[in-house]
Amino acid sequence: MLLNWMMMKMMDPMADEAMVKMLTEDYPDNPFLMVTVAEKLSPRALMEAAMRAEAGKELTRPLGSPVVLSPWDKVLLNPRQLFQLPYPNYTKVDTKTVIGPNAKRPLVLDIPIMITGMSYGGSLSLEMKMALAKGAALAGTSTNTGESAVTNEERDAARFLVGQYHRGGQLSGQEQLSRLDAIEIQLGQGAWGGAVDEPIPADKIGQHLREAWHLEKGQDKTIYARMPGKETPQDYIKMVNSMKAQYEVPVGVKIAGTDFIEYELAVIAQTQADFIVIDGSEGGTAAANPTLQDNVGLPTFHTLVRTVDWLTANNLRSRFSIIVTGGLTTPGHFLKALALGADAVYIGTIALMAAMQAQVVKTLPQAPPSHLAIYSGRMTDKLDIDKAATHLANFLKSCTVEMQLAVQAVGKQAFKELDRSDLVTVERDLAEFTGIRYAASHRQQPGQEQTADRAAKYSPQEMQLQ
Template structure:
């Protein structure tokens, strides 16, 4: 007992000594720190601008740090600069819209009411694709972008909640098809993943004409950016770039699209055939050709969309913002009388349940999400990379930490994320006094400013409901 008392006494004494000694370095360094601050302030306040360090502050306001760094990267290498995750430029989005809650004149739905979130892609197709959720995993390429473990995790996570994943423009990964419950195969302008036996494994086929982050630019994927297994699947020499042409060999003029749609429809036995494009000023002209081709769905990828690597000029200065493209496409399809037959999928910048639900109220049938899914499913696995490496080193197929990515954990996180999204959307639908996504429309929204009201056709918050 005496020994135990002596131990605690010694421990308490040591702890007290540490607490008393801790402030000493600060007290000793305080005069030095104060001198440095006074010296710095004096120099800043007295030196002429051309000799003053404060020059950097005003320069960085004229040219933001992002521009300075990107120009420095251009100066370090003569090649095209590649930037991940799309454009950081702020565009008009859905934040100028709010939902109008049901309370008395319109009663909210009971909290126990079932809310129908189901989506049918290609309702007129021989084999329509029926999903439990209107949120889909966007096209993200295996091997050219994401690693095999990440693609399998997305397949498992989407399968768990009854929605679809999209192959992207990479080589066909059999394991992704095996674990995916619903699989959309992207038919791109490259020569790979187009074998009849591959196409017949798809639940839907998406003809890729362009995408929001890179428009229709030719893709030049360097060998260092391609996963080794994917390079063998592509039969690509180690020192050769992979080229994704800007145009399909089968489409030499607009009318050729219809021939390709018919070919794929016949080959696959009637699964939905759609087209993916980046919206531009001639959106309605492009949509007219697509409608004439009798597609089953349209994937519209707005300017806020992400990618593994895109030139800043393509990400920042091409493609209409998502909300503009969505509103114009909905209007066009309704005027043509095909909105109920052709499913409209919208992608580009979606990151919250509210933003997705606003798009659905404006007329989208389903929402593609990419970047947000990656961040959600990676979750605290980012700690395997930071602070010394960016988290993408876990998810890129060519990343130095790709073998440390836990696909089972990520699949569970993704399923949680999508389920949480769905529950929030159900709550919101009930608060609108409705029980199905099909009941939503623009009358459920209010515009907070005139420009948003003009773009979307939604009434202003300053106007009474009529």
């Protein structure tokens, strides 16, 4: 108490002086000027300007962009109560999904929530990769190598492992690819604005990672904007088909969402790929610069709708499983993505937050929580792997139960039965774009299922109880 009293007595004159100065001085001499400057420029722009001025090089911002343009919160699910009854038992709502059902060895998952590609070395520590793999396995779903190699530690911890055959070449060859449950040919990602060069200097590569990547001491590594040796779209088509011919597991293609999405899909449609991963601009990463994160690409919501619509219009929807990723964080987001046409969703940043849970206190206040997870973090050795795995599994199980309850409310028996008739929006433009109901209209929206409008369309005499 005495210490608090002394501190308050010392602070009081300083606080009084600062307050008088802010209330009496003209703006040029008033410290409150910084508040108006921050309002004009934004606190983020101010801080990033200072960091750029200090470093004189591009910034690397972990965990993605704060710019979220996908209108998930303006779309709602449509429950049924009388004209169609809710499903009787939410625990019996089927949660399974199948990626690449036409492959010789389809990827069958207990839930449609998958851990996205976050690489060992390029993004995350080995400890966090092991935790994600263990947590995903406990929940009956998959994890993903990201732009790295297959390590024994991750492979042993994972039940289902999706591997990225990517532009850096760390994951390639029979020895690596034959250890995977699905092969994802990574041609771009949302947080990088598509595909750009990603240099990794030798001094950022530790001994264990160097061995996993088969690098000599002092050797740098670069993930290139395009696959080395590929000069035309036809080269990529041949590459995908060659991979498909060699392996029984599903083979897919990952691209970033852009306003040219239909052109990109037209090339993928010429391949024998089993699945397509589309990554919206809200996706996260460990090191992309703010300009690419904030200003390049297409939001996840719009990317998904346009992908599903193009495939459907060209009678190709049944050929490809669709996995969507980029800023999806809640069970509501996951459900709406499934209803819009995705077969599964990838999650990244939110999975890391769930895995770290209360362990973040190990880093605070000395460092941000990211230092517990990213490869360059100073406190990665403090992560309790088993505890992180359990927390991730709990998060996934919690999400799944909430999703089952919502699917029960809309009268469906399985996640895979969700479609756009289960959605409504409060925005007219979104209704027109997606073909779902507009909440301020009784009229049927173009492309909408008739069932969802029965209660409004028919008179009581026409609605006969079955």
